[in-house]
Amino acid sequence: MIDTALRKRFEAALGRDAVLTDPLQLRTYECDGLTGFREVPALVLLPRTTEQVAAAVALCAEAELPFVARGAGTGLSGGAVPVAQGVVISLARMRQVLEFDPDDRTMVLQPGVTNAEISKVAAPHGLYYAPDPSSQVVCTIGGNVAENSGGAHCVKYGFTVHHVTALTVVLPDGSVVRLGGDAPETAGPDLRGLFIGSEGTLGIATEIRVRLLRTPQSVRTLVADFPTVEAAGEAVSGIMASGIVPAAVEMLDALAIEASEAAVQAGYSLDATAALVVELDGMEDECEEQFERVVALCREKGTTHIRIATDAEERARIWKGRKAAFAAVGRISPDYFVQDGVVPRTRLAEALSRIAAMSRAEGLRVANVFHAGDGNLHPLVLFDEQAGEAERAERLSSEIAEMCVELGGSLSGEHGIGLDKACSMPKMFGEEDLAVMGRLRSSFDPGGLANPGKVLPTPRLCGESPGRYRPHPLETAGVIERW
Template sequence: MTGDVRAEFVAALGADAVLADPVELRAYECDGLTGFRVVPALVLLPRTAAAVADAVRICARERIPFVARGAGTGLSGGALPVANGVVISLQRLRSIIEVDPVNRRAVVEPGVTNLDISRAAAPHGLYFAPDPSSQQVCTIGGNIAENSGGAHCLKYGFTVHHVLSADVVLPDGTTAVLGADSPHLGGYDLLGAFIGSEGTLGIATRITVKLLPKPAAVRTLVADFPSVEQAGDAVTSIIAAGIVPAAAEMMDAVAIEAVQAALDAGYSRDTAAALIVELDGPQAEVDIQFAEVRQLCQNHGTTNIRVAGDEHERALVWKGRKAAFAAVGRISPDYIVQDGVVPRTLLATALTRIGELAAAAGLRVSNVFHAGDGNLHPLVLYSEAAGELERAEELSRAIAELCVDLGGSLSGEHGIGTDKACSMPRQFSEDDLATMALLRAAYDTDGICNPGKVLPTPRLCGEKPGVHRPHPLEAAGLIERT
């Protein structure tokens, strides 16, 4: 990138909004999937939607690849930079522009976190339903990119179900409004295509989201089971009984061990699986269904049922569940978080097969997942120092493709990104992928908007660029990457 182009970015955004120092750039070399790392040429920190458009217009004119980035909590390499490109960080666009309790909506910028939306809406008895485990730090812009869900997606759906409209900057630097305040809009659902496109169709700069009233009653239990298969069968029976919990989450013994080592959330250490079921809604309905859920858990062999007695205890249950990914770091030096979906009726089969794949690879897998909708989040535990990285990557890929083979999907909410692009032909035909490429090209004719993500390319799948394998001198602390 020439000095003239850099100077143009400085002129458009301000000197403090253009990072070029190699040390500062290193902070943006990866997202939550740290196995893929690329240092960008520049990082841009615009303060306004107009500045985002200015930056994209320069990129489009000079054909400079750009990658939008929120909080960097993604787990699929979706925010992986391009070596000769720029990262456009949305962290400075953090305003809650409006909370409209009458129409139950809020207007926010992309750098606002999920939890901050709910906090702003709370005085009005409202909240924002999508709640990924990283909701304290993950941003609405990233949620739109990945179509994130969270623990309560079983009843309340994903980000796409809670966004009314988005002002976006398209890859050529022009702006558009996708969607509208009205829930019914004629024509093509361009907003639906944009949400979940993983930053490949443009950048959202202003978002109108739906707010929901807080439920009248909430009840939560944790049921222990002697096997993950029995816990999975219990979930199937709950849904088959016509009960739709707000959440139905599961953790296996390895995950419970990690959580209890990190914080005392009250989980039983001597159980093979813990099933968290939460019901919400009108008091009478919740009471009746809660009794049914307890009975169904007993029918499937639960060894203990713990009912959250108050809001503090309920919060502790969820604190443990949402800390599970980070807590695994206490029992394994390295791990890969996978994300796939299987039909709910095949949960037990999928968990058994994952165990078999792990045993064959000589590695441990911790299972933490949204049991209610079959969205698995296996954590492949390994030690890079012990030379286990390649086996871990192969096991992670095999688990994702197993989900497809069982009639499911490569991803439920973490996205395809860089991590699973090469597995896309396992789920989609050549015609399917060609159609996706046509849609992408209609938005991004020059291929500069988050290139190398979602769709497989020969370069990506042949060489796997970006996977970080430290040089022996780097591992010894004698040299450093620039």
């Protein structure tokens, strides 16, 4: 419990305006982008510096209080859901660019800086930050580190782990360490790589050193329509097998196209069953030659129409349509789950066919929009909670993730495991594997205070938990409120 004395100690360490206790304010932090899991925290802290984060975590450790670090709350696996009677440490006020060296092509950031802001600051120097999640305008670099986010261009440029060289981290006992170094690779165990993607279970990153890339000399982008998703999948395999490494290869099916066009009118063909967005970048001559080969491959695989961006404005419009797809699905369905899994590229067509069959069996629609270049699926399961479809949708979403493992892939490509898929972890890992992960986690956090109940399956989570949050009928009617 957080008594008055402990609250005052938090206020002394961070300032009174950085400690939230009002029930209405606390409700703001009850969930992340996966709204099916909710819990109101006992306290929310808003530090501004590494020292304040360390002081807050040290007090949590002393009082044996569980804590959850939170960025922008855009996560889609329940990773930032608070713990009952626990503390949320929000990093929203830590938004400074601490260092920027254009010659060295590096930048040091606080975790609350948004992904898009990095490239905005770097752009006047001919530089940019490569990882680009669809939520890049609002998602933060701290959250990207926690989930090892990728984005549309990960097929060529990799994930967050490939672009972060060093981290200042507050460990769960309140001590501060630096992981990694100035060079991309350092001698000894790769603790930096271990921390990235750990979903807030090993500590809190408070300073993040990223490497930047030169803006490519040439960029070419097209949208190719296909009569079936299988044909589009075959085109992806053909492009990748040709030896060309595109900057991005994205796929949208008919439902995703319908939603995206309703939201932003990016010019996608509403009569297409599937569309591929393919982008190449690099030196001008090489880019042009490879782009012609991609166009030929799409025609060979049966494209019905190819739209080639003629300028930067049209290219931006195409990407606006792709990146708006997740949120746009709300225009065609009152509720939906965003799932995240990976399959081998050679099994894309099979995976999409199985998803279609599974959706028919459950009587629910599934929209597919995903990173086809590396097989990172993002099926969106559409449902209506008021019609009693939530349980079927949740089951279908889990079955799709586990199908990815069955096909030789992974439970997650970039959204993380969080609460959503913790109970599916035994489908991918054996008991010994999970035990090793647990021991590793305990070596950083012996008290189990950092984001407990996430990632690894536990009897409480998988056997006794009541499942996703469902409002009481009186709450829905506005008669009562939940605190």
